[in-house]
């Protein structure tokens with residue numbers, strides 16, 4: 001306790017008469033998972049450890065992420081600490097339905113005879129945090145960035161290439177399950193813009209046949225996921241209406257979660273997240289995020305991000321014209337004001353689309 005550990009540090013310890021060495025790969029501050037790696041941290045009562053065996057090691061760890069994720073699975077967990085604003089309901093639902101079972105100890109999991117949800121579809125208007133949520137879920141399960149593929153990159157004009165791309169999607173998880181069985185790590189695959197496979201090739205009969213074949217192949221591959229306990233495929237789309245029913249059946253994308261434009265309290269949370277790092281030093285005292293949240297009805301999270309970025313640019317422009325005669329930039333006096341935000345409110349085109 002109170003021991004300081006830093007990234008890269010090697011530590012020897014003894015357990016049941018055997019000596020072990022571990023190396024600290026990463027130090028993450030609780031509640032600041034998004035602010036990147038920190039160099040060192042102090043071990044406290046609340047510290048969670050995640051051990052990963054070295055490639056050359058014969059040691060196997062089981063139920064590794066149970067402890068680290070216990071906070072995330074608590075009812076009162078606030079997803080804002082993961083950088084997700086206004087999506088508490090969606091987050092809680094996904095945790096309950098798609099994640100919880102993955103933290104049940106293996107023996108109990110087998111006794112219960114339950115199956116994990118293997119396919120999750122996040123759908124809703126552009127910029128509402130679907131990809132952000134998918135990424136964070138991937139990190140919760142895996143402790144690292146999930147594999148992301150984009151529909152338009154999977155689809156290829158070359159004969160057989162799309163099929164190969166779909167096969168490749170599942171290959172790592174299949175190999176891992178074959179090699180490590182129940183001990184295989186989780187494989188989270190994010191299939192962004194999945195509707196692209198339903199739009200490929202235009203409106204000819206041949207294109208229709210090709211699309212049907214690809215959808216069939218994906219459906220068959222997803223059925224094969226039944227045998228794989230180590231996979232979670234997350235489809236992301238703002239055109240759920242384009243996806244054929246067969247992909248949405250139980251066992252495939254069985255859990256569907258709708259995302260909508262944030263309400264006022266959601267917008268406030270998103271603005272707080274987006275300005276979190278500049279809060280103390282760069283935001284002028286007159287900046288009122290509550291008022292901004294009230295005045296940004298129908299803005300998506302991405303549009304709020306654009307608003308913050310353009311307001312920062314405006315403040316930069318002002319600061320650089322003030323200091324144009326001097327060399328350098330005065331960090332001390334640089335402030336983003338309420339006026340910067342309000343000025344940027346109107347030019348932004350608010351895009352509202354209907355989503356099925």
Ligand SMILES: Nc1ncnc2c1ncn2[C@@H]1O[C@H](COP(=O)(O)OP(=O)(O)OP(=O)(O)O)[C@@H](O)[C@H]1O
Pocket residue numbers: 083084085086087124125126127128129130131132133236237238270273300301302303305
């Ligand atoms: N709920 C949110 N909380 C915090 N940031 C958000 C939220 N929604 C959107 N953002 C910001 O907007 C960016 C874009 O959002 P994201 O890519 O997750 O949207 P999306 O719903 O997947 O959009 P698309 O359908 O266009 O791919 C995010 O990287 C994040 O910075």
